Amino acid sequence: MFILSWFFGFLAAVGRSFTALLAAIGRISFFMATAVSHVFRPPLYPRELGQQLLQIGYFSLPVVGLTAIFTGGALALQIYSGGSRFNAESVVPSIVAIGMVRELGPVLGGLMVAGRVSSSIAAEMGTMRVTEQIDALTTLSTNPIKYLVVPRLLAATLAMPVLVFIGDTLGILGGYLVGTQRLGFNAAAYLKNTWDFLEAEDIVSSLTKAAVFGFIVALMGCYHGYNSGRGAQGVGRATINAVVSASVLILAANYMLTEVFFSS
Amino acid sequence: MIEITDLHKSFGPKVVLNGVNLSIAKGESMVIIGGSGTGKSVLIKCIIGLVKPDSGLIMVNGKDATKGDRDEFLEQFGMLFQGGALFDSLSVWQNVAFRLLRGPHKRSKEEAREIAIEKLRRVGLRPDVADLFPAELSGGMQKRVGLARAIAANPAIIFFDEPTTGLDPIMSGVINELVREIVVEMGATAMTITHDMSSVRAIADKVAMIHNGVVQWTGPIGEMDNSGDPYLDQFINARAEGPIEAVR
Ligand SMILES: Nc1ncnc2c1ncn2[C@@H]1O[C@H](COP(=O)(O)OP(=O)(O)OP(=O)(O)O)[C@@H](O)[C@H]1O
Ligand SMILES: [Mg+2]
Numbered sequence A: 001m002f003i004l005s006w007f008f009g010f011l012a013a014v015g016r017s018f019t020a021l022l023a024a025i026g027r028i029s030f031f032m033a034t035a036v037s038h039v040f041r042p043p044l045y046p047r048e049l050g051q052q053l054l055q056i057g058y059f060s061l062p063v064v065g066l067t068a069i070f071t072g073g074a075l076a077l078q079i080y081s082g083g084s085r086f087n088a089e090s091v092v093p094s095i096v097a098i099g100m101v102r103e104l105g106p107v108l109g110g111l112m113v114a115g116r117v118s119s120s121i122a123a124e125m126g127t128m129r130v131t132e133q134i135d136a137l138t139t140l141s142t143n144p145i146k147y148l149v150v151p152r153l154l155a156a157t158l159a160m161p162v163l164v165f166i167g168d169t170l171g172i173l174g175g176y177l178v179g180t181q182r183l184g185f186n187a188a189a190y191l192k193n194t195w196d197f198l199e200a201e202d203i204v205s206s207l208t209k210a211a212v213f214g215f216i217v218a219l220m221g222c223y224h225g226y227n228s229g230r231g232a233q234g235v236g237r238a239t240i241n242a243v244v245s246a247s248v249l250i251l252a253a254n255y256m257l258t259e260v261f262f263s264s
Numbered sequence B: 001m002i003e004i005t006d007l008h009k010s011f012g013p014k015v016v017l018n019g020v021n022l023s024i025a026k027g028e029s030m031v032i033i034g035g036s037g038t039g040k041s042v043l044i045k046c047i048i049g050l051v052k053p054d055s056g057l058i059m060v061n062g063k064d065a066t067k068g069d070r071d072e073f074l075e076q077f078g079m080l081f082q083g084g085a086l087f088d089s090l091s092v093w094q095n096v097a098f099r100l101l102r103g104p105h106k107r108s109k110e111e112a113r114e115i116a117i118e119k120l121r122r123v124g125l126r127p128d129v130a131d132l133f134p135a136e137l138s139g140g141m142q143k144r145v146g147l148a149r150a151i152a153a154n155p156a157i158i159f160f161d162e163p164t165t166g167l168d169p170i171m172s173g174v175i176n177e178l179v180r181e182i183v184v185e186m187g188a189t190a191m192t193i194t195h196d197m198s199s200v201r202a203i204a205d206k207v208a209m210i211h212n213g214v215v216q217w218t219g220p221i222g223e224m225d226n227s228g229d230p231y232l233d234q235f236i237n238a239r240a241e242g243p244i245e246a247v248r
Helices: A002-039 A046-086 A089-130 A133-139 A144-181 A187-197 A200-226 A231-262 B040-048 B070-075 B092-096 B109-122 B139-151 B169-186 B197-203 B230-236
Strands: B002-011 B014-024 B029-034 B055-060 B077-080 B157-161 B189-193 B206-211 B214-220
Touching (some): A002 A200, A046 A144, A089 A187, A133 B077, A144 A200, B014 B040, B014 B214, B029 B169, B029 B197, B029 B230, B040 B077, B040 B157, B040 B189, B070 B077, B077 B139, B206 B230, B214 B230
Parallel strands (some): B029 B189, B077 B157, B157 B189
16 A cells, blocks of 8 residues: 555656656747747847857867867877777777767867856856846847847857867877877878778768757757846756756767767 | 736735736826835836736737737836846946947947937936946946936836935935936836835825735825825834734
8 A cells, every 4th residue: 555655656756757857848949949030030139149159169169179189189099008909009090080070079079068158158147037137138129039049049059060170170189199199100191091081971970960069058058047047046056957958968969960970 | 108907916826916906197207115025016017018917907008018019019118127137248338328229220339329428427427437337336326327228218108116226315316306307308107116205205296005916005196195094104104003014
């Protein structure tokens, strides 16, 4: 009897969280659809877009660049020591290139930008919500979705591919440096190996992933900030939710995009 | 001009507005008074559409405020928020000129800046604050910048949520006079929330007192002192004893 009531209680709890999840997905989808529909309707705010490109794109360069270069270097070391077990040290350049471009460049870049940008967007917009600045925008005949959300979504979606492209390149450079300076690869051979192995599809998939991840980062920051609860606590929670949901969604989207690009 | 009929609004179990009826004529200065937390701010946010009422009708200029073109509707309004709500990423003059720099009636940057500086002067702020950022101002200065922003585009209807809170007595006097001027000279319709009884007497044509979710008393300012309403008497005479309980 006790077991039974415990079991039903458990079922009810699972059901509740499942409906809550569905409701959240519904709200986010609606928010996304509204925001995207505003991208195509004037007025646009080019000044705000420029500012966000600077904030999201340019100022994320050091983080993404450093992440990529160290990862590329570490990858080269790993592949070398792993490959030496079956005399396959020569695959280092190609695996570094593929690994960086297809997976690590976009995913690690996306996660780093999620930490940096989702949080700052959520905190900024959450503060604006709490101090009634978003309401004030409305009373000044300015649609807050257009003025705040659209520039951030566009900027992140446009800037991420550029960031990730630079990250991919620096990652390969990291591998190259370790390969030639520490592991005794011939410089020209390393480059040729890298270059011969990479295909256009690898780069396209990398940049597509980057654009999608950029969109996710900005969307999560905006959604949680825009709907922030009251007070400093509300803003804090919005920031956490933005970073966590952006990171998880990036990893999930990465799996799905990888299926789409490479499963056949 | 503004007709509110049987307005209801609750937040969860908490009933805030419980059947508010109020009408404000064109060119009139209405002052809303009432205890802290009685729903005065919520009332004006309902009118301007920032808070969605549960039920009731709000007519502005003979049109249902919740229907029709939002942009056209909002264009007639200026609003000073209780907390100022200045955009902290923009400088003071860009805050004041926000509306002048955007939208269908966009002005040139120079013209907008000039108007902003003129409005700042009217709220008692010198031109050199124009290039500061909101975070660099005192609370009372921020409030006045908010006020300048609310009146920058010469709106037909202006809402002031506690315009003189946090100001020194002289500045309060200046702001009271300004609100009066806006109504008399510009012919605007004003709705002011205030706790400051000297402001009430300086600004109001009519007074409405909100209590327990309804308009407890409303009438011309001249009748306020002899209303015979025990709630209003207790409120305007600042007495601790009376029908309004001090702990709510
Ligand atoms: N967004 C909201 N969510 C939940 N409750 C709210 C919200 N906005 C207002 N309230 C509640 O509604 C009530 C009325 O709030 P309101 O801000 O209108 O008070 P007020 O009359 O303006 O008070 P004051 O004179 O202190 O400014 C308060 O109890 C407040 O807690
Ligand atoms: Mg209030």
